Structure formats: structure tokens, C-alpha cells
Amino acid sequence: MKSENLNKIKELLIKYAEAKTSLEEENALIAFFNSKDVPQELVDFQAEFNYYATFRNIHFTESINEPLSATKNTLFENIGQLFSKWFTVVIIVGIAALFFILNQQDRQTEELLTTQFPELQNHPTLLNIDSTTKEEITSLLDTIPEFENRKHPKTVAPHSIPKKDVTTPDSLQLQQDNPIKLVHPPFQKKDSFIIPEIGSRSIEDAFLDDSSTLSTDSIDITKPDLEKVVFNLTERTKTGVLAGIARKAKQAGIEYTYVVDQHRKTTHELNIVMIIRSTGERSQLWISVPKKGSFSETICWSVDENGQAVSLCPGKIEHKVKAKHPIK
Amino acid sequence: MGFYNEILDCKDLLYRLALQILRNTHDAEDAVSEFYMKVIEKKEQFSRYDNLKGALIKSLKNHCINLLKAKKDFQSLEQVSSKPSTSVAEPLLENERLILVQKIIDELPEKQRIMIHFRMIEGYSMKQIAEIMEEKVNTVEVAISRARKKIRAEYEVRKSK
Numbered sequence: 001m002k003s004e005n006l007n008k009i010k011e012l013l014i015k016y017a018e019a020k021t022s023l024e025e026e027n028a029l030i031a032f033f034n035s036k037d038v039p040q041e042l043v044d045f046q047a048e049f050n051y052y053a054t055f056r057n058i059h060f061t062e063s064i065n066e067p068l069s070a071t072k073n074t075l076f077e078n079i080g081q082l083f084s085k086w087f088t089v090v091i092i093v094g095i096a097a098l099f100f101i102l103n104q105q106d107r108q109t110e111e112l113l114t115t116q117f118p119e120l121q122n123h124p125t126l127l128n129i130d131s132t133t134k135e136e137i138t139s140l141l142d143t144i145p146e147f148e149n150r151k152h153p154k155t156v157a158p159h160s161i162p163k164k165d166v167t168t169p170d171s172l173q174l175q176q177d178n179p180i181k182l183v184h185p186p187f188q189k190k191d192s193f194i195i196p197e198i199g200s201r202s203i204e205d206a207f208l209d210d211s212s213t214l215s216t217d218s219i220d221i222t223k224p225d226l227e228k229v230v231f232n233l234t235e236r237t238k239t240g241v242l243a244g245i246a247r248k249a250k251q252a253g254i255e256y257t258y259v260v261d262q263h264r265k266t267t268h269e270l271n272i273v274m275i276i277r278s279t280g281e282r283s284q285l286w287i288s289v290p291k292k293g294s295f296s297e298t299i300c301w302s303v304d305e306n307g308q309a310v311s312l313c314p315g316k317i318e319h320k321v322k323a324k325h326p327i328k
Numbered sequence: 329m330g331f332y333n334e335i336l337d338c339k340d341l342l343y344r345l346a347l348q349i350l351r352n353t354h355d356a357e358d359a360v361s362e363f364y365m366k367v368i369e370k371k372e373q374f375s376r377y378d379n380l381k382g383a384l385i386k387s388l389k390n391h392c393i394n395l396l397k398a399k400k401d402f403q404s405l406e407q408v409s410s411k412p413s414t415s416v417a418e419p420l421l422e423n424e425r426l427i428l429v430q431k432i433i434d435e436l437p438e439k440q441r442i443m444i445h446f447r448m449i450e451g452y453s454m455k456q457i458a459e460i461m462e463e464k465v466n467t468v469e470v471a472i473s474r475a476r477k478k479i480r481a482e483y484e485v486r487k488s489k
Contacts, residue, residue, distance in 0.1 A: 016476065017473065017476050017477055017480065018473050019454075019469045019470070019472040019473035019476065020469075023451055023453065026447075026448065026451075027451070030448075044483065044484065044487065045480075046425075047423075047425035047426060047428065047429050047483065047487075048429050048479055048480070048483065050423070050425070050426060051426045051429040051430060051433075052448040052449055054426060055344065055348075055449045056449055058340070058343070058344050058347065059340045059343070060339045060340050060342070060343035060357075060360060062357045062360070062361065238357075238358065238361060239354075239358045240357070240358040240359075240360075240361030240362040240365070241361070241365075243358065243362050244362060244365045
């Protein structure tokens with residue numbers, strides 16, 4: 001090596017120690033010490049620069065597609081995003097059109113009712129009943145020829161007649177053989193049908209009472225379906241994934257403790273204890289894997305709409321799983 | 329470039345950083361896998377960064393430092409020596425001289441170690457390192473200078489042992 005070059009390297013090494021070298025100069029030093037042409041007097045510097053050169057060539061060889069695979073659907077995602085805006089617009093327009101049509105129908109029914117039975121205008125609440133009900137009212141009123149002339153309220157004997165039939169007294173001058181249908185709101189369940197206590201009230205009251213009672217008391221509010229969070233575990237499940245499950249569980253309000261013994265990326269022993277903080281429900285999974293053994297186990301929990309765990313499924317594990325041996 | 333491609337492009341860089349901080353391949357692999365899950369969970373938040381790569385580096389650095397602290401706390405509970413039992417050098421470096429350099433770097437203060445890593449392995453400018461480490465440029469230069477002198481001196485002392 002020429003003495004000029006050697007002196008230049010020595011100068012660079014002094015600058016390097018003071019952190020005054022540029023990135024290019026440092027790269028030149030790394031390249032120089034990585035060559036075979038290093039003079040004996042500078043050999044002691046070689047190890048440090050060789051270390052940096054070696055470290056630069058370290059790559060991440062593990063697959064990280066596993067966490068990405070659950071969410072990486074860029075093509076579909078993009079298409080979905082493109083269509084989602086139009087889809088929202090279509091939904092809004094559709095709902096608006098539906099309201100318009102229903103409104104038109106209601107108006108037509110009202111007009112029909114008020115034309116045929118002008119006195120109904122004195123009972124606006126009756127006209128506010130939904131369109132299905134109104135159709136039935138129309139048919140009902142058609143069966144009462146003296147509707148306009150009645151002076152006394154119509155009585156109904158709910159217990160002595162079939163549920164949908166109502167008899168009327170003579171005082172109303174209604175035909176006995178004309179069955180009057182009680183109005184069933186469309187949302188009412190058959191098995192929870194309750195005939196309101198009408199007694200001697202007027203039929204308008206009966207309708208009003210019927211609709212108001214059923215709109216509050218007899219609607220059965222069913223619980224929404226609980227969402228399940230499911231994880232499949234095998235002997236090849238990575239510790240990173242196990243840590244991720246633990247984090248998910250903690251977010252869901254589960255006291256989650258796990259101990260894993262892995263050797264060469266294969267699980268030998270896996271213990272998981274899950275306790276739901278709010279309910280105290282407990283589940284324990286012990287897995288012992290023999291040499292070259294394998295297992296496949298599922299742990300899951302149900303979460304409510306707030307993402308908090310409600311139950312562990314499928315029920316309690318609470319047993320020790322001996323992993324399957326390939327020979328047996 | 330899509331979000332996923334961009335974060336995947338950083339995987340080697342992130343792994344080397346995790347390896348430098350956590351000092352062993354197993355912990356580094358786990359940390360990077362776990363970190364990617366975290367990034368995907370918080371995709372909306374990360375997508376907002378103008379400099380996604382910088383955000384990922386900064387976030388992983390903090391993630392690894394937290395892991396290291398947790399590990400140290402656990403080891404102190406177990407009354408085990410706080411020094412790392414295994415070094416990154418052992419599985420990756422065959423040359424004894426390089427293993428010695430790695431051991432010396434492992435013993436550097438955490439900030440100096442990370443700064444040397446960014447400068448000499450990732451080739452970042454002093455300004456970039458200062459931004460990641462949230463320090464002044466001058467502080468970074470002083471820390472790197474001290475670290476280089478320490479490596480040099482320690483190597484001189486230990487090479488013949």
C-alpha cells in the first residue's frame with residue numbers, strides 16, 4: 001500500500017474517533033478494512049469495521065406474513081374502499097325512496113279514510129297508526145254499516161271469543177255475525193299476544209290502547225349475538241403470537257397468564273390460565289408435547305358489543321392436554 | 329407504495345435494531361413479529377405519519393427498550409445477574425475478534441449503543457439520529473465519539489486475553 005493512502009487512512013481514523021467523519025468516509029473505512037490489503041499496523045482496527053460490515057448483512061428471515069395475512073388484502077380493500085362510498089350513497093337514496101313511497105301510501109290511505117269516513121278527522125291519533133294497521137281498519141270499518149250512527153261505545157268480550165274476534169252488543173246496532181278483527185301490530189309475536197282489557201271502552205280507545213300497549217310492553221328485545229374471538233394453537237405457534245393473544249385477552253378484560261417452553265421454535269410445554277375479571281369464569285389449558293409431537297387446540301372467548309369478554313368457550317377447558325405423539 | 333409494502337420493506341432494518349437492543353436473535357424475532365401485529369392494529373395511526381419509516385424505527389426502539397426493562401425487572405425478581413446471558417454475537421458471528429467487538433458494544437450505555445448502530449450499520453446522518461433519539465446533534469456526536477474511543481480502548485485491552 002502506498003504511504004499516501006496509508007496516511008490518509010490514519011487521518012480518517014483520527015477524525016473517525018472524534019465523530020467528525022462523513023458517512024462516505026466511514027463507508028470508505030469499512031470497505032478498506034474489509035479488503036485483504038490491510039497493513040499490519042492497522043490490523044487492530046479491522047475487527048470493529050468488519051463487525052459493522054457483517055451486521056449490515058443480517059436479514060430478518062422469519063416470516064411475518066402470519067400477522068399480515070389476516071389483514072393484507074390490499075386489492076380487495078382498495079376495491080372495497082372504492083365501492084363503499086357509492087354503496088353508502090345508494091343505501092341513503094334507497095332509504096329516502098322507501099320513506100317517500102311509504103309516506104305516499106299513508107297519504108293515500110288517509111285520504112281514502114277521511115273521504116269515506118269524514119268523522120275520523122276528529123280522531124287524528126287513529127290516522128297516525130301505521131299503514132298496515134290502516135288497511136285493516138279500513139276493512140274493519142267496512143264491516144260496520146252504522147258506524148256513523150253509533151252513540152255508545154262498542155264493547156268487546158276478549159276472554160269468551162277467539163283472539164281475533166270481537167262481538168258487539170245490540171245497542172250498537174251492529175251485525176252479530178260480523179266479526180271484527182282486532183288489529184295486530186306487525187311486530188307482535190304470536191306467543192306473546194295479549195288481548196287488552198277493553199271492557200266497555202270505545203273501539204277507538206281499544207285501538208289506541210292496543211297499539212300503545214303493544215308498542216311498549218310486548219316487544220321482546222332479544223340480546224344481540226355475542227362475537228367470538230378464536231385462536232388456534234399448535235406446537236409451531238410463535239411466542240410473538242402467544243404474546244399477541246395475551247394482549248388481546250387483557251384488552252378484553254381477561255386475567256391471562258401463560259407460560260411457554262419452546263426449543264427451536266417448537267413448543268414443549270404450554271400452560272394458559274384465563275379468568276374473566278367481571279364474572280370470575282376460569283379456564284385452564286395445560287399442554288405437554290412429547291418429542292416430535294404435535295397438537296392443535298383452540299382457545300376462544302365471547303365478547304359483548306364493548307369488546308369485553310363475557311364467557312369463555314367452549315366452556316371450561318380445565319384439563320391437561322397431552323399432545324398427540326406421531327408414532328402412537 | 330402501499331402501507332403493507334412500506335412496513336415490510338423495513339423488516340430487516342427493524343430486526344437489526346431489535347437485535348442490537350435485545351442482544352439475542354430469539355427475543356428480536358419475537359419483538360419484531362409482535363411489533364408488526366401492533367402496527368397493523370394501529371394502521372390508522374401509523375398511516376398518518378409523513379415519515380412512516382422514521383415512526384416505525386422510533387416506535388420499535390421504544391418497544392424493545394420496554395421489553396428490555398421488563399426483562400431486567402423479571403431477572404432482578406429472580407435474583408439473576410442482570411447481564412445478558414446470551415449475546416447476539418454467539419449465533420451470528422463466528423470470528424472471535426468480531427465476538428469481542430460485539431461484547432464491548434453490548435456493554436456500552438444503551439443510548440451510545442443505539443446511536444453507534446444507527447450511524448455505523450444503518451448509515452444515518454447525525455441529524456437523523458438526533459431526531460430518532462430526541463437529542464441535540466452535538467449530543468449525538470459527543471456520544472458517538474465516546475463510544476468509538478471506548479470500543480477502541482477496550483479492544484486494545486482485551487484482544488490479548
